[in-house]
Structures are given as C-alpha cells and as structure tokens.
Amino acid sequence: MLSSSTSTLRLHQPTRPHRRHPPAPAAGGATHLGPSRRWRGHPPAAPLRARPQRIRALDAAQPFDYETRAAGLLEERQRLKIAIVGFGNFGQFLARTFARQGHTLLAHSRTDHSALAATLGASFFTDPHDLCECHPDVVLLATSILSAEAVLRSLPVHRLRRNTLFVDVLSVKEFPRNLLLSSLPPDFDVICTHPMFGPESARDGWDGLPFVFDKVRVGDCPARRARAEAFLNIFEREGCRMVEMSCAEHDAHAAETQFLTHTVGRMLAMLELQSTPINTKGYETLLRLVDNTCSDSFDLYNGLFMYNKNSTELLNRLEWAMDSVKKKLFDGLHDVLRKQLFEGSAQPPSTSNVRK
Numbered sequence: 001m002l003s004s005s006t007s008t009l010r011l012h013q014p015t016r017p018h019r020r021h022p023p024a025p026a027a028g029g030a031t032h033l034g035p036s037r038r039w040r041g042h043p044p045a046a047p048l049r050a051r052p053q054r055i056r057a058l059d060a061a062q063p064f065d066y067e068t069r070a071a072g073l074l075e076e077r078q079r080l081k082i083a084i085v086g087f088g089n090f091g092q093f094l095a096r097t098f099a100r101q102g103h104t105l106l107a108h109s110r111t112d113h114s115a116l117a118a119t120l121g122a123s124f125f126t127d128p129h130d131l132c133e134c135h136p137d138v139v140l141l142a143t144s145i146l147s148a149e150a151v152l153r154s155l156p157v158h159r160l161r162r163n164t165l166f167v168d169v170l171s172v173k174e175f176p177r178n179l180l181l182s183s184l185p186p187d188f189d190v191i192c193t194h195p196m197f198g199p200e201s202a203r204d205g206w207d208g209l210p211f212v213f214d215k216v217r218v219g220d221c222p223a224r225r226a227r228a229e230a231f232l233n234i235f236e237r238e239g240c241r242m243v244e245m246s247c248a249e250h251d252a253h254a255a256e257t258q259f260l261t262h263t264v265g266r267m268l269a270m271l272e273l274q275s276t277p278i279n280t281k282g283y284e285t286l287l288r289l290v291d292n293t294c295s296d297s298f299d300l301y302n303g304l305f306m307y308n309k310n311s312t313e314l315l316n317r318l319e320w321a322m323d324s325v326k327k328k329l330f331d332g333l334h335d336v337l338r339k340q341l342f343e344g345s346a347q348p349p350s351t352s353n354v355r356k
Ligand code: NAP
Pocket: 085, 086, 087, 088, 089, 090, 091, 109, 110, 111, 112, 142, 143, 144, 145, 147, 151, 169, 170, 171, 172, 194, 195, 196, 197, 198, 199, 296, 297, 299, 300, 303
C-alpha cells in the first residue's frame, strides 16, 4: 500500500507538484500547514542525516483520500475531446464506448444524426466549421473509405488547434496514411488505426479483439505523446489486443483476414442459405459469416477492394482455388467414366446374376 502510494506520488511530481502539497501560505502569513511554520523553532542548519526522516514524515501526512484524488487527476488528464467525422454505423458504435469512458464527444456527418448524438451526450454539428472551432484534441475520421478524401478536404483544418491529433479507423491503412500525410499541415499528429471488429462481431465487448495502430507522426513533446497514449488507452482499457504494425504490413495481412472473409461471406449470401433442422456446427459458422459480413455496407466492402492493392491478387487466388478444387473432383469423375468406357469394368450387374 505504502509503496503504491509512493510510486503514484512520483508519477505526478514533475508536472503538478503543487497538488501533492498542502495549500501554500496565504499572502502575509503562513497557514498552520505551511512548510515555513512547520519548520519554525528548529535549528536553521539541521544535520543532514535528519532530513530524510522529516521528509518521510511529510509523506505520511498526506490526506487520507490522497490516492483517490491522484487517481482522479490521472483520469482527468486521460479525458479527451474527440470529434468523430463520419457518424455512421461504425462512428456511432465507437462513440458509445468513448462516452461511457467519459470523453467529451463532438460529431459531424453528411446526414443529420443530431437526435442519436444527443442520446450519447455528443454535440452534433452539421457545419464542419463549427466543429473545428470547438478545438477538439482528436479528430477521428470514421467516414467510408470511398468518401474519405472528399470528406477530409471539406474540413476547415485551419480552424483547428495547430497540433491536433488526427486518427483514422478506415479498414485499409496505406491509403489514409498517405492521404493524411499529404493533406494535413506538418504540425498535426497522425495515428492510423484499425479496430479489427465491428458492431456485429464485438456485440459483447472488445475484450481480446485486435486493435491495429501505427503512430505515423507524433510530435516529440510530452503533451503530444501523452495525448496519443491517452487515445490508444481507450482501446487498451477495453481489453483490446494492441497490435502496433506499419500500414503496409496491415494491408498485406488484411487482404487475407478481412477481404477474403468478406468475399466468402458475400458469395455465400448469394446462395441464400437457410437454417435447417440438421445444421452442423460448420454450417452454422457459415450462416454467422453471412450475417457478420453482409451487415456492413457494400461501400465498406468495395473500399476493401478498391483501396487495398493486395485485394486483386487475393481474388485471383480465390478463383484459382475454386477451380483447383473443382478440377480435383472432375478429374476423379473422369477417371471413373474412362474406366467404364474403356475397360467395361463398371457394367451394372445383370438381373439374372443378382438372382443367382
Ligand atoms: P461505411 O459505409 O464504410 O461508412 C459510413 C459513413 O461514411 C457514414 O458516416 C456516412 O455518412 C459516410 N459517408 C458515406 N459516403 C459519404 C459521402 N459521399 N460523403 C460524406 N460522407 C459519406 O460504414 P461504417 O461501417 O460506418 O464504416 C465507417 C468507417 O469505419 C469505414 O472507413 C470502415 O472501413 C471503418 N470500419 C468499419 C468497421 C465496421 O465493422 N463497420 C470496422 C472497422 C473499421 P452519413 O452519416 O451521412 O451516412
């Protein structure tokens, strides 16, 4: 207990030392808790060996709720003003958790979602100028992949604070990375992220689900680093598996993990599969895959194809794989047919033979 309170004390000392001490003496006189009063009457040059003991005594005199207050202060510093741009399916889904964690939320979208925003305690802005003038700490780009460039260009970024943090959650990563770096002023921080889950797959919480991020550009000063960490901490606190990787590496993996999954889900949907009285576990997995993938917009799926250069190759491989499996089946069938045709070995038994 003692050691934990000591470490918390050290953690906060450099930034807000005044919080750790009793109030300073009022002008013109010392309070009963003031350091000058406390030391009154002692010899001015106390022996050096005595000093550490006195400092320990000061530590022991911390108010009884010191730890609670310190934790509250830390919590306060972690709180962010987040502007969500693109307040659709996924933007709203993220907003619910941000709101629960106590962050201040602003939102902007093409459609007026002000009624829904109000239910989350978020302020909705139809005009992006008004949103930017609120000086959010973080602007979170959660618009569709296809509209991201136009939406970003429509934002009056000159109205934001000079070193605002921009974060995107697009399901492809190299495209927004290049877009943000080329469109934003060099003073802005940029983190590209991809929560690898959605409203369907994370219905029961985010615990254990992968969250990919790339700190593309975070200014080298404590406040900017702390802001970046505070943002990432939102996902860490929910139990996400934090995966730091480059945007290029993400896209190479995501072609398989995501585009393949969505493609198979959409192909199965074309078959209009129905639940039956004899569903196997495997079949139920297929039905769930259809639900998980087809509840996302076609724009999202199209974006995975258009804006990930690895997707075309994946589609070709999928086609090749289907052909290979079919070929194996038909080759086997041809073998049987050839045997029947050329060796006559598969003649159906005659009825007289059966009787005998
Ligand atoms: P989405 O269809 O990809 O995006 C919908 C959002 O984009 C809405 O806010 C919509 O505005 C906006 N939008 C679409 N076309 C627009 C246009 N022409 N001009 C301006 N805004 C436009 O669906 P989503 O599921 O909400 O995904 C949002 C982002 O999160 C995407 O980049 C997606 O890749 C990413 N993401 C989604 C998931 C998921 O599971 N859904 C998971 C991880 C990442 P309105 O509000 O006006 O409709």
